Amino acid sequence: MTLLHVRGLARDFDGNRAVDGVGFELDAGEMVALIGPNGAGKSTLFNMLGGQLAATAGSVQFDGHELMGMAPHRIARLGIGHSFQVAATFTSLTVSENLQAALLAHRGRIWSCWRRASSLYRSEALDLLEEVGMRDQAARPCSELAYGDVKRLELAMSLAGAPRLLLMDEPTAGMGAAERDALMKRVKALARERTMAVLFTEHSMDVVFGYADRILVLARGRLIAQGDAAQVRSDPQVRKVYFGTGTTFQDDDTRPALTPAAPSNRTEAEACAPRAATVHSDPQAGAGAGLREEERGATALTPLLAVRGLNAWYGAAHILRDIDLQAERGEVVALMGRNGAGKSTTFKAIMGLIPAREGGIHLLGRNIARCQPHEIARLGLGYVPEDRRIFTELTVVENLLTGRRKPERDAQAGHGATDWAVEDVFALFPHLAALARRRAGALSGGEQQMLTVARTLMGNPRLLLLDEPSEGVAPVIVEQMADMILSLKRRGVSILLSEQNLHFARLVSDRAYVLEKGVIRFQGSMAALAGNQSVRQAYLEL
Incomplete structure (x- = not known):
């Protein structure tokens, strides 16, 4: 039984056609993957199906009902569930x-108004959490969840309306391989048990090839191919x-690893206030330019970033234990784990975004x-969060300018980092240059990821914290x-990245x-x- 009919669907943004004449059908009980490069129009297509965006042209019929022009809540009540690329x-x-x-x-x-909401449907909520493997986290505040768990929770929320069609936009983003496999196995079982159609976007090819009955490929807003995995x-x-x-999925044994510098024995300052010293601001002075005299003297021995005995809590939950x-x-260093x-x-503890923490966090000694996040940023740490945090109503250029810091302020802060300008980040991300005047909320997920990195570079960081790039x-x-990471390294920017993809981390990282x-x-x-199979199996793999 055909449940969904899409015909000639199109959507324009500021004169640009993001989705161009797309048509396909979806049967009850079928799992179909929609794939394509970032900016292909996948999320735009999903949002038109769910009513979050109005179509410029075309028709969408679900079980005999025309959805075009219908409000999202009415579409949901017809039996369409939706989980989003950025979890809400x-x-x-x-x-x-x-x-x-x-x-x-x-x-x-x-x-x-007659009963407390907290007493209603609790058993049904726990049953749904069981469906996605989160029953043991039922009492945990959502603010404390890892991003992959937030995605699982949002999936459970989309199942709350017992949908006959489930739209899943990047459902396994932020999950490890074992979690992805377990979640998609359950989704496929639900699709069969409930005769529920599933349309999902995904960049993990093991998920697409392992669970999709059929695959649709979108590029520049048009369907360019469809069929089975082969x-x-x-x-x-x-x-x-x-x-x-x-190349990002091939091993590379040719890159030499850097030898760690010896730890410093000098006494570290305990406050964020600038120390009285001479600032060297000559832009031609080499790697030590912009550093205070005492910092240049310790350059050979002092690590750029040293974390010692770091502990952190979310409420009463002890999350980090004696991190060194x-x-x-x-150097590019990978922080890996499921x-x-x-x-x-x-990363949040290093940037001062978690108040309950203790231990030493040292930048150039x-x-x-004890510093506030904005003080830490001014001292040379740039943070690219996993959830991007762009200003959706501003253009690409306006987002970049919000992160810009004047070179003279950088010198006063002892930065000594590259003076990034808009033209520099456009040279690093040519695709963003073509989107300079586009509103950031209209960008694809990959484009937003690029924009977040570019905006952080505008602050002239000495060390970049990249969360799941x-x-x-x-x-x-x-x-x-x-x-991009290797190019930044050549320009003298050090990088600490969190990552689950071992192949990607191995391509760009020196240590882990x-x-x-x-x-x-x-x-x-x-x-x-x-080369350490026991460590990989115990902490990174299935």
Whole structure:
């Protein structure tokens, strides 16, 4: 039985056609993957199907009902569930309360004043959490969840209305391989049990090829191919625009790992206030330009970033336990681990975004553990969060300018970093240059990821914290991200990145730390990690 008919669907943004005459059908009980490079129009297509965006032209019929012009809540009540690329949950509520809110909305009880909402549909909420493997986190505040768990929670919320068609936009983003496999197995079982159609976008090819009955390929707003996994794999046009060369998924034993510098024995300052010293601001003075005299004297010995005995809490939950790590000048270091291991929490603790923390965090020998986030940024740390945090109503250029800092302020702060301008980041990300005047909210996920990195560079960081840079982007964009990281390294920017993709991390990183349940379980060169099968199996693989 054909459940969904899409005919000639189109959408324009500021004179640009994002989706151009797309048509396809979807049967009850069928799982169909929609893939394509970032900016192909996948999320735009999903948002038109769900009513979040009005179509410029075309028709969408669901079980005999024309959806064009219908409000999103009416579409949802017809039996269409939707999980979004950027997860949208109530961070102030617990996991179970988020689901109870979804159940209340679907059952029309959001205006009842006679009973406390917290007592309604709790057992149904727990059953849905069981479906996605999160029952044991029911009482946990949503604000404390790892991003992959937020995505699982949002999936459970989309199931609250018992949909007959489920639209899933990047459902496994932020999850490790085992979690992706478990979640998609359950979705496929639900599709069969409930005769529920599923249309999903995904950049993880093991998910697409392993679980889709059929694959649709979108590029520049048009369907360029469709068929089963074998047909799509062998299509030359698909390989060109989506898969790229495949270099980010190949091993590379040719890159020498850097030798860590010896730790410093000097006494660190305990406050964020600038120390009285001479500032060298000559832009031609080489690697030590912009550093204070005492900092240049310790350059050979002092790590750029040294974290010692770092502990962090979310409420009463002890997340990080005695974390020790460091990053040297001109080095790319990978912080690896499964979803929920504590990688993002480590970054937030370093940036001062988690109030409950203790231990030493030293930037060029200075303890920044008591500093506020804006002070830490001015001292030379740039943070690219996993959830991007762009200004959606501003253009690409306007977003870049919000992150810009004047060179003279950088010198006063002891930065000594590259003076990035808009033209420089456009040279690093040529694709963004073509989108300079486009509103950031109209960008694809991969384009927003590029914009977030570019905006952070405008602050002239000495060290960049990159949270899951390869997550949720097409293979060809992953290649571009790898090239970008290596280019930044050549320009003297050090990078600490959190990552689950071992192949990607090995391509760009010199050293690695492996985190599990908030504890460092391994540290060493990327070559050593790649050759240590027991560590990989215990902490990174299925």
